[in-house]
Amino acid sequence: MDHFLYRDGALFAEDVPVADIAAAVGTPFYVYSTATLKRHFTLFDEALSWGDHLVCFAMKSLSNQAVLKVLADLGAGMDVVSVGEYMRAKAAGVPGDRIVFSGVGKTADEMRVALEGGIRQFNVESEPEMAMLDSVAQSLGKVAPITVRVNPDVDAKTHAKIATGKSENKFGIPISRAREVYAMAAKMQGLKVIGIDVHIGSQLTELAPFEAAYKKVAELTEQLRADGHEISRLDLGGGLGIPYTRSNEAPPLPTEYGAMVQRTVGHLGCEIEIEPGRLISGNAGILVSKVIYVKSGEDREFLIIDGAMNDLIRPAMYEAWHDIIPVVEPAPGEEPAKYDIVGPICESGDTFAKAREMPAVGPDDLIAFRSAGAYGAVMASEYNSRPLIPEVLVDGDQFAVIRKRPTYEEMIARDTLPPWLK
Numbered sequence: 001m002d003h004f005l006y007r008d009g010a011l012f013a014e015d016v017p018v019a020d021i022a023a024a025v026g027t028p029f030y031v032y033s034t035a036t037l038k039r040h041f042t043l044f045d046e047a048l049s050w051g052d053h054l055v056c057f058a059m060k061s062l063s064n065q066a067v068l069k070v071l072a073d074l075g076a077g078m079d080v081v082s083v084g085e086y087m088r089a090k091a092a093g094v095p096g097d098r099i100v101f102s103g104v105g106k107t108a109d110e111m112r113v114a115l116e117g118g119i120r121q122f123n124v125e126s127e128p129e130m131a132m133l134d135s136v137a138q139s140l141g142k143v144a145p146i147t148v149r150v151n152p153d154v155d156a157k158t159h160a161k162i163a164t165g166k167s168e169n170k171f172g173i174p175i176s177r178a179r180e181v182y183a184m185a186a187k188m189q190g191l192k193v194i195g196i197d198v199h200i201g202s203q204l205t206e207l208a209p210f211e212a213a214y215k216k217v218a219e220l221t222e223q224l225r226a227d228g229h230e231i232s233r234l235d236l237g238g239g240l241g242i243p244y245t246r247s248n249e250a251p252p253l254p255t256e257y258g259a260m261v262q263r264t265v266g267h268l269g270c271e272i273e274i275e276p277g278r279l280i281s282g283n284a285g286i287l288v289s290k291v292i293y294v295k296s297g298e299d300r301e302f303l304i305i306d307g308a309m310n311d312l313i314r315p316a317m318y319e320a321w322h323d324i325i326p327v328v329e330p331a332p333g334e335e336p337a338k339y340d341i342v343g344p345i346c347e348s349g350d351t352f353a354k355a356r357e358m359p360a361v362g363p364d365d366l367i368a369f370r371s372a373g374a375y376g377a378v379m380a381s382e383y384n385s386r387p388l389i390p391e392v393l394v395d396g397d398q399f400a401v402i403r404k405r406p407t408y409e410e411m412i413a414r415d416t417l418p419p420w421l422k
């Protein structure tokens with residue numbers, strides 16, 4: 001459920017007409033709903049209320065500080081994967097003891113910043129990373145709290161580019177070697193083992209792969225405890241999928257997920273952390289764009305819009321489906337039109353949808369891509385020298401620009417000429 005609904009014949013973001021935002025900021029732009037963000041965070045928080053837990057928002061999915069602040073004010077932690085994300089989370093007011101640091105390639109500099117600024121834990125992904133963290137922590141006279149990310153060799157049954165829990169993926173340590181690696185960690189004076197981490201992939205639409213992974217984590221917890229390690233925290237990753245189209249089978253709800261977590265690992269008495277991104281931010285955002293031309297091809301009609309693959313890369317990168325709807329509500333019973341919906345970028349991959357049935361629209365009409373809050377703005381680029389598009393946050397009947405559109409001059413001024421070309 002989200003807060004982008006038709007009302008009085010027009011699309012609203014909560015209580016704000018989307019067309020009013022377009023008039024104020026120009027197109028294309030992203031708009032996020034505070035109510036949806038809060039609702040989705042709260043669903044997870046309540047689903048785990050049977051025990052000690054922290055919901056750490058995977059801010060890679062949507063990292064605007066205003067969004068982070070909305071969630072942090074509800075008590076959210078953050079899952080970060082770079083020092084840039086760490087600093088953003090801090091800037092948004094998230095305390096270090098609510099930030100977990102994930103990622104396969106943390107550098108010594110990144111470790112230093114997090115250790116000095118405060119960190120809840122590092123999710124360590126390899127032996128060389130462990131050795132590096134040990135030496136950085138010791139050089140600062142600190143002890144780094146860690147979990148080891150284990151790779152449970154489970155098929156997440158999702159798009160290959162976003163599956164992470166199979167042995168062929170670069171993530172984590174094979175679960176079969178975990179005991180050996182924990183034994184090494186226990187000997188390192190700069191580290192303190194506190195738990196286990198697992199994340200098997202993104203946009204999972206079934207509970208079974210999670211359940212299989214978490215059962216393996218439960219077994220491992222018992223083995224590691226028997227080996228003398230203190231395992232008091234389980235980080236179960238993110239990955240619960242969202243409905244991208246209303247005709248899709250509905251993915252499990254956070255309540256069902258929470259009950260499954262309780263069933264599989266609840267008896268261990270560990271504090272539970274989860275790292276959901278998409279389920280919190282995905283349906284909390286839409287991308288609004290304007291039709292430039294309707295072009296008749298030989299056997300199809302192209303809807304050429306002012307948004308492009310640089311603004312929302314998911315369709316080009318993962319053949320992802322986003323529902324695309326007009327901002328003016330179509331009359332009931334209207335015959336749908338069929339379009340290839342494309343952006344202005346000079347490559348054929350700049351295609352959002354092929355032969356998409358949708359209500360007929362024309363030049364200057366506004367359209368909205370639904371479910372664009374996660375992995376939308378954060379994956380944007382300036383390809384074709386198209387400045388990053390603005391982000392807007394709505395709360396009830398108010399809206400504010402939370403990242404402005406740079407001017408062309410600002411974009412160009414980031415380049416500098418070397419002295420010999422001046």
Ligand code: LLP
Pocket residue numbers: 058061079102103162199201202203237238239240275276277278279314318374375
């Ligand atoms: N934790 C870790 C360690 C992760 O790698 C990820 C996502 C998450 C949590 C959050 O997963 P979520 O709850 O959002 O599914 N760009 C792709 C998705 C990449 C996901 C990467 N890791 C897309 O647009 O579908």
